[in-house]
Amino acid sequence: MAVPRIRQLRAYTVRGGGADYHDQAAGHWIDDHIATPMARYPEYRHSRQSFGLNALGTLVVEAEADDGSVGLGVTVGGEPGAWIVEKHLAGLVEGQRVTDLEKIWDQLYLSTLHYGRKGLVLNTVSGIDLALWDLLGQVRQEPVYHLLGGAVRDELVFYATGPRPDLAQKMGFIGGKLPLRHGPAEGEEGLRANLDALAAMRQRVGDDFWLMWDCWMSLDLDYATRLAHAADEYGLRWIEEPLLPDDYWGHADLRRRMPARMLLTAGEHEATRWGFRLLLETGQVDIVQPDVGWCGGITELRRIAALADSHGKAVVPHGSSVYSYHFVLSRPNSPFAEFLMMHPDATEVVPMLHPLLLDEPVPEGGRLRVPDRPGFGVRLNRELDLSRPHTH
Ligand SMILES: C[C@H](O)[C@H](O)[C@@H](O)[C@@H](O)C(=O)O
Numbered sequence: 001m002a003v004p005r006i007r008q009l010r011a012y013t014v015r016g017g018g019a020d021y022h023d024q025a026a027g028h029w030i031d032d033h034i035a036t037p038m039a040r041y042p043e044y045r046h047s048r049q050s051f052g053l054n055a056l057g058t059l060v061v062e063a064e065a066d067d068g069s070v071g072l073g074v075t076v077g078g079e080p081g082a083w084i085v086e087k088h089l090a091g092l093v094e095g096q097r098v099t100d101l102e103k104i105w106d107q108l109y110l111s112t113l114h115y116g117r118k119g120l121v122l123n124t125v126s127g128i129d130l131a132l133w134d135l136l137g138q139v140r141q142e143p144v145y146h147l148l149g150g151a152v153r154d155e156l157v158f159y160a161t162g163p164r165p166d167l168a169q170k171m172g173f174i175g176g177k178l179p180l181r182h183g184p185a186e187g188e189e190g191l192r193a194n195l196d197a198l199a200a201m202r203q204r205v206g207d208d209f210w211l212m213w214d215c216w217m218s219l220d221l222d223y224a225t226r227l228a229h230a231a232d233e234y235g236l237r238w239i240e241e242p243l244l245p246d247d248y249w250g251h252a253d254l255r256r257r258m259p260a261r262m263l264l265t266a267g268e269h270e271a272t273r274w275g276f277r278l279l280l281e282t283g284q285v286d287i288v289q290p291d292v293g294w295c296g297g298i299t300e301l302r303r304i305a306a307l308a309d310s311h312g313k314a315v316v317p318h319g320s321s322v323y324s325y326h327f328v329l330s331r332p333n334s335p336f337a338e339f340l341m342m343h344p345d346a347t348e349v350v351p352m353l354h355p356l357l358l359d360e361p362v363p364e365g366g367r368l369r370v371p372d373r374p375g376f377g378v379r380l381n382r383e384l385d386l387s388r389p390h391t392h
């Protein structure tokens, strides 16, 4: 039987939510005074959009085969990512067989080494890889988790990220991850405000519900050490991305200094098996959190997860909707998943990548049975203002 070949790789950009879920309208919790490394500059402390967190916007990648099947991948990448897809990488992918994911990934990574390795370029490689896994699922008429070796559990359980763990608890999630609001630039007053907020939330949810802090790379070793020890009184389950992603050595120092029962997690801004080797072996993190749309796609995430497993570490992908759900379903060392509460006040469950996808499933009662539809089981919302890259 002739294996279909990839006829065309197309890129689109779109603004307003979607894969660039930080690209929200004013007033959304996700842009409301969250601690970041830029907070040392007071003018950028109130909003992450103020320094361009949403500068890129969503990148949509479509891969069409010569049998008419179409695969869909999404990531953060916008116009520059679309240009890389159509003006560089499409030429390497078109004409290849839909089955040849490993060879294609190798060529995408090696052909962009001189300007890639992480960040926007690996986001773009990831977006293409996701589209190709979806395409293979469409051609084979099987969900991606079947292609990954099948399910190791019946359903997924989730923790929720957002400002309302108390509501997440009522909705059936297994824990709530709070964005940390104040970093070192706001001194002891900010540290106290962080702890007061954690204490108040612990009071609301009781002692048995997981509470975590997402520090979004905003702290230094001294502040993170003091914060972790003070937060241990309130049973903080994990402290996430406390330091700069390149400071693998600082993570190891923090791991040695922080309370033993508290977990150190990181990885959403890391890419490739080499980056995660550093995070695991040098950084000594307890849980790695790759984003499947940023780390190299499913093809690379398989390698990252196997590496983590060899260290006895869990892989809990950063919130990336269906693109990580199929992976988590198929991995023994992915015991739960993240759900980002993208409602502006986090008061209800809405699709994480809204309004980008049709048929995007959401947890009910904090749980989800992944639909058995082909590929990742979602379709592009063509009602959106989708733009192709400028070719000049
Ligand atoms: C909520 C966090 O500040 C980030 O916005 C989020 O994208 C990420 O860090 C996460 O772990 O969900």
Ligand SMILES: [Mg+2]
Pocket: 214, 216, 240, 241, 268
């Ligand atoms: Mg995070």
